[in-house]
Amino acid sequence: MKSKKILDTVIEKIIFCCGILAIVFVVLIFGFLLKESFSFFKDYGIINFVTGKLWYPTSAPPRFGILSLMAGSFFVTLGAAAVAIPLGVMAALYIAEVAPVSIRDFLKSGVELLAAIPSVVIGFIGMVTLVPLVRTVFDLPTGLTAFAGSIMLGFMALPTIVSISEDAIRAVPWNYKEGALALGATRWQTMYRIVLPAALPGIIAAVMLGLGRVIGETMAVMMITGNAAQIPAGIFEPVRTMTATIAAEMGETVKGSMHYRSLFSIGVILFMITFCINFIADLFLHRMKR
Amino acid sequence: MPLKKIDVENLNLYYSSFHALKSVSLSVAPNRITSIIGPSGCGKSTLLRTFNRINDTIEGIKITGEVRIDGSNIYDDGYDVDALRRKVGMVFQRPNPFPLSIYENVAFGLKIHAMASGAVLDAIVEESLKDVLLWDDLKDKLRRSALELSLEERQRLCIARLIAVKPDIILLDEPCSALDPIATLRIEELMVELKKKYTILIVTHNMQQAARISDDTGFMLLGELIEFGITSKIFTNPAMKQTEDYVTGRFG
Numbered sequence: 001m002k003s004k005k006i007l008d009t010v011i012e013k014i015i016f017c018c019g020i021l022a023i024v025f026v027v028l029i030f031g032f033l034l035k036e037s038f039s040f041f042k043d044y045g046i047i048n049f050v051t052g053k054l055w056y057p058t059s060a061p062p063r064f065g066i067l068s069l070m071a072g073s074f075f076v077t078l079g080a081a082a083v084a085i086p087l088g089v090m091a092a093l094y095i096a097e098v099a100p101v102s103i104r105d106f107l108k109s110g111v112e113l114l115a116a117i118p119s120v121v122i123g124f125i126g127m128v129t130l131v132p133l134v135r136t137v138f139d140l141p142t143g144l145t146a147f148a149g150s151i152m153l154g155f156m157a158l159p160t161i162v163s164i165s166e167d168a169i170r171a172v173p174w175n176y177k178e179g180a181l182a183l184g185a186t187r188w189q190t191m192y193r194i195v196l197p198a199a200l201p202g203i204i205a206a207v208m209l210g211l212g213r214v215i216g217e218t219m220a221v222m223m224i225t226g227n228a229a230q231i232p233a234g235i236f237e238p239v240r241t242m243t244a245t246i247a248a249e250m251g252e253t254v255k256g257s258m259h260y261r262s263l264f265s266i267g268v269i270l271f272m273i274t275f276c277i278n279f280i281a282d283l284f285l286h287r288m289k290r
Numbered sequence: 291m292p293l294k295k296i297d298v299e300n301l302n303l304y305y306s307s308f309h310a311l312k313s314v315s316l317s318v319a320p321n322r323i324t325s326i327i328g329p330s331g332c333g334k335s336t337l338l339r340t341f342n343r344i345n346d347t348i349e350g351i352k353i354t355g356e357v358r359i360d361g362s363n364i365y366d367d368g369y370d371v372d373a374l375r376r377k378v379g380m381v382f383q384r385p386n387p388f389p390l391s392i393y394e395n396v397a398f399g400l401k402i403h404a405m406a407s408g409a410v411l412d413a414i415v416e417e418s419l420k421d422v423l424l425w426d427d428l429k430d431k432l433r434r435s436a437l438e439l440s441l442e443e444r445q446r447l448c449i450a451r452l453i454a455v456k457p458d459i460i461l462l463d464e465p466c467s468a469l470d471p472i473a474t475l476r477i478e479e480l481m482v483e484l485k486k487k488y489t490i491l492i493v494t495h496n497m498q499q500a501a502r503i504s505d506d507t508g509f510m511l512l513g514e515l516i517e518f519g520i521t522s523k524i525f526t527n528p529a530m531k532q533t534e535d536y537v538t539g540r541f542g
């Protein structure tokens with residue numbers, strides 16, 4: 001009896017330490033990011049950094065304007081949203097409300113499988129299939145464009161959007177649907193007038209989380225979007241995202257240099273953006289639970 | 291009984307292999323309140339839910355026999371189920387207003403059936419809320435969420451939402467079981483008021499309620515309709531032994 005009690009407290013302590021450790025790591029990472037970026041902001045100026053259009057980190061004098069990189073991230077994310085939101089919400093509706101049980105299980109495992117594909121593989125597949133296709137179909141000099149990147153990233157956001165939206169849709173009380181059907185509403189009317197509005201907070205959370213993944217995604221965008229650091233004139237232009245910049249240039253920088261610290265600063269901006277998105281998603285998830 | 295509003299003939303219902311309704315036959319007259327009583331699990335809800343075919347969605351369900359409403363069998367192939375449900379409205383045990391505004395709740399049926407819009411819609415919403423005695427309290431709160439209402443108000447709203455589409459028949463499945471005794475009495479008064487315009491069927495566990503408000507009563511046991519007739523006769527001088535045992539409280 002006594003040894004059992006000791007074991008209990010030991011396990012409890014271990015779990016406690018793991019929890020604390022996770023928090024400590026987050027704080028350390030964040031502290032490190034802040035330290036590097038603060039010193040950069042002091043040297044270069046935060047305003048110059050976020051509003052500058054030119055990203056020439058190795059020319060003399062170097063230019064560290066990330067507006068074009070933010071625009072690149074923004075464009076690609078927006079495009080991914082345009083692909084993933086309609087597709088994802090429709091798929092979730094189909095899985096939750098329409099599909100017979102056998103098809104539902106099949107589709108759900110399909111969606112889970114999609115989530116399990118590593119992003120390099122998605123990038124690679126996009127590079128050899130989608131990119132040439134975009135180039136020939138739209139008659140462009142290169143298929144490595146924001147458009148191709150958006151489609152691929154849309155697919156990467158899909159699993160999150162589908163599975164969380166599906167949960168939200170299934171959480172809509174049967175009562176509501178029964179009430180609508182009993183008034184003579186068709187299945188479709190019930191869906192878009194009652195089920196969708198009731199599930200909306202959850203769907204918004206799903207979209208936010210899905211897009212959070214898109215903004216933070218690196219590998220696939222680096223392979224497909226063309227990596228030109230310019231403010232794109234349209235979706236058929238090459239772009240470069242914030243993440244791709246960090247990943248591509250970190251290896252070439254001298255530790256502690258201006259360039260090195262500027263990449264950390266991009267990381268901070270990225271962190272703030274994803275933090276906001278996750279925060280909004282969280283708000284809506286809580287609203288859904290209520 | 292003069293006319294038949296609902297005419298059930300030899301109705302059998304199976305949930306997969308479970309025989310839930312056994313050769314039920316009855317006729318319901320218009321503008322009367324008919325109550326269905328019986329112990330838990332005897333099939334009262336199941337029977338009520340065959341009248342608007344809301345059972346249809348359940349997997350493995352099988353129905354034989356006929357349910358004629360105004361003379362036509364609602365289980366005929368090609369019968370318009372959405373139109374049926376407009377004609378035969380249902381109020382559920384747990385009040386289930388939609389998570390929309392009070393106004394949108396009442397307007398819902400009218401909108402989906404494209405029955406009214408604009409000023410006409412407003413007028414019908416007002417009239418329906420007046421019919422359930424909610425208008426005076428809620429006329430300034432129509433844009434508020436229906437989920438802010440009390441249980442009794444919610445149940446009244448659910449009734450208003452029904453009568454807005456001008457049904458013929460109103461089915462109520464233990465509509466007062468979530469309500470306190472005073473709210474129950476007020477809903478009962480409302481039903482008596484409503485029977486001037488509608489044919490009402492109510493499932494209830496509460497025998498006093500059945501005795502108070504209904505004109506006809508059916509007693510069910512284990513999926514069978516044991517006895518059906520004028521309420522006073524069922525309660526004071528039933529023909530069947532089981533009915534007598536149940537209404538005198540000897541079992542159930």
Ligand SMILES: Nc1ncnc2c1ncn2[C@@H]1O[C@H](COP(=O)(O)OP(=O)(O)OP(=O)(O)O)[C@@H](O)[C@H]1O
Nearest residue numbers: 305308310329330331332333334335336337348495
């Ligand atoms: N969807 C279903 N699938 C299988 N069996 C069901 C289903 N719904 C009801 N039953 C069974 O059918 C029988 C009748 O159920 P029903 O809900 O009609 O009873 P009830 O008289 O309304 O009971 P209560 O007074 O408890 O509401 C019960 O034995 C129940 O277990």
Ligand SMILES: [Mg+2]
Nearest residue numbers: 334335336463
């Ligand atoms: Mg019941």
